Amino acid sequence: MAPMKLYGWAVSPWMARVLVCLEEAGAEYELVPMSRSGGDHRQPEHLARNPFGEIPVLEDGDLTLYQSRAIARHILRKYKPELLRSDNLQESAMVDVWVDVDAHQLEPIIRPVVFNVIIKPFTGSDCDQDLVDESIEKLKKTLEVYEARLSTSKYLAGDFVSLADLTHFSFMRYFMATQYAEVVEAYPHVKAWWEALLARPSVKKVMAGMPPDFGFGSGNIP
Amino acid sequence: MSPVKVFGHPMSTNVARVLLCLEEVGAEYELVTVDFLAGEHSSPQHVQRNPFGKIPAFQDGELVLFESRAIAKYILRKYRTADLDLLAESSGIEESAMVDVWTEVEAQQYYPAISPVVFECIIFPVMRGAATNQIVVDESLDRLRGVLGVYEARLEKSRYLAGDSVSFADLNHFPFTFYFMATPYASLFDEFPKVKAWWEGLMARPAVQRVCKNMPTEF
Numbered sequence: 001m002a003p004m005k006l007y008g009w010a011v012s013p014w015m016a017r018v019l020v021c022l023e024e025a026g027a028e029y030e031l032v033p034m035s036r037s038g039g040d041h042r043q044p045e046h047l048a049r050n051p052f053g054e055i056p057v058l059e060d061g062d063l064t065l066y067q068s069r070a071i072a073r074h075i076l077r078k079y080k081p082e083l084l085r086s087d088n089l090q091e092s093a094m095v096d097v098w099v100d101v102d103a104h105q106l107e108p109i110i111r112p113v114v115f116n117v118i119i120k121p122f123t124g125s126d127c128d129q130d131l132v133d134e135s136i137e138k139l140k141k142t143l144e145v146y147e148a149r150l151s152t153s154k155y156l157a158g159d160f161v162s163l164a165d166l167t168h169f170s171f172m173r174y175f176m177a178t179q180y181a182e183v184v185e186a187y188p189h190v191k192a193w194w195e196a197l198l199a200r201p202s203v204k205k206v207m208a209g210m211p212p213d214f215g216f217g218s219g220n221i222p
Numbered sequence: 223m224s225p226v227k228v229f230g231h232p233m234s235t236n237v238a239r240v241l242l243c244l245e246e247v248g249a250e251y252e253l254v255t256v257d258f259l260a261g262e263h264s265s266p267q268h269v270q271r272n273p274f275g276k277i278p279a280f281q282d283g284e285l286v287l288f289e290s291r292a293i294a295k296y297i298l299r300k301y302r303t304a305d306l307d308l309l310a311e312s313s314g315i316e317e318s319a320m321v322d323v324w325t326e327v328e329a330q331q332y333y334p335a336i337s338p339v340v341f342e343c344i345i346f347p348v349m350r351g352a353a354t355n356q357i358v359v360d361e362s363l364d365r366l367r368g369v370l371g372v373y374e375a376r377l378e379k380s381r382y383l384a385g386d387s388v389s390f391a392d393l394n395h396f397p398f399t400f401y402f403m404a405t406p407y408a409s410l411f412d413e414f415p416k417v418k419a420w421w422e423g424l425m426a427r428p429a430v431q432r433v434c435k436n437m438p439t440e441f
Contacts, residue, residue, distance in 0.1 A: 052327070052331055065322075070323040086311070092296075093287055093295070096295050097289050105274060
């Protein structure tokens with residue numbers, strides 16, 4: 001059987017979300033690099049794979065999938081279902097809760113901070129400091145919930161690592177490279193949980209392809 | 223078996239998402255009203271169930287959940303039968319992957335395009351007495367038009383979004399589309415005949431009709 005193909009650029013946090021799952025699953029895959037600055041994702045060849053013109057895209061036999069969380073679930077369902085807890089009704093629900101907390105509570109807060117603090121200086125735009133400050137205040141309130149959760153539970157969905165934890169890695173990787181990392185580090189259980197994620201071999205491997213400046217500093221922009 | 227409990231308000235889009243799934247599977251449930259207009263979602267009692275102070279929250283015995291899509295999936299799994307598997311999790315890995323793709327598409331492509339129109343035309347005026355920001359509306363309608371173009375092409379090849387059977391992916395579109403149809407921009411869907419027919423098919427579902435009864439169409 002041909003290995004799965006993942007299209008995109010490895011510095012993308014959406015791409016990295018999937019890469020971590022591929023590595024955790026030990027699945028065989030081929031990374032097909034695409035150029036963001038070259039507009040590969042807007043070309044007809046790619047639109048035939050993903051009509052929304054985005055990456056990552058996964059090809060697995062006859063199946064072509066997009067949306068990073070859908071791809072992640074497919075990979076784990078196929079190769080490592082224990083990371084979804086699909087055999088347990090209550091545990092799989094807890095995994096879903098915290099995957100969605102990342103998607104709908106945390107990511108919408110940290111993404112604009114990463115965009116304004118890391119990317120905008122390189123693209124010649126001004127950092128919207130008011131938005132960053134507002135986001136940091138929202139982040140503190142959100143992290144209180146995480147701290148309370150991780151004070152009674154080793155990982156987010158329970159005492160087992162799951163997609164809920166792994167899905168947080170890629171955007172947090174960039175946030176923690178900003179001067180606002182100390183905001184997260186002020187919460188001891190969140191800090192310990194984050195350090196445990198960083199220690200995972202899958203995470204180390206994927207992080208190696210994610211320079212903290214997205215490659216702008218070295219001129220290696222995708 | 224005691225009925226499951228949903229904490230929220232039937233007017234809320236995210237509560238409606240959960241109620242629709244309960245109605246589709248025919249589960250026995252109790253809706254405990256949380257008066258969000260009076261700020262009840264911030265009360266200590268509610269925050270104990272949903273630490274983010276939002277609605278819905280959900281309880282089934284000792285299990286307490288929040289995040290409407292996670293709640294909905296739990297319900298669809300718990301009450302799944304051979305004839306009713308709206309997540310397609312027992313169908314096959316390809317079918318369930320397609321449900322996941324189009325469920326994510328609703329959350330990440332459709333919702334960001336359609337919801338600002340609903341917020342600007344209905345929710346902000348009703349809840350805050352705010353005036354509609356027409357620039358936001360116009361930008362969102364442009365974005366939505368692009369998204370609906372993709373949906374039109376999909377529904378030309380597929381009876382429902384994830385395949386030939388209705389699924390959670392389709393149902394997720396109900397709450398915000400319902401309110402969008404109460405804005406002055408409903409006729410946008412006329413430009414996309416397959417999408418319009420798909421929407422009318424969803425609206426005709428008995429479970430959808432039951433949930434609609436508690437959702438206002440005039441504001």
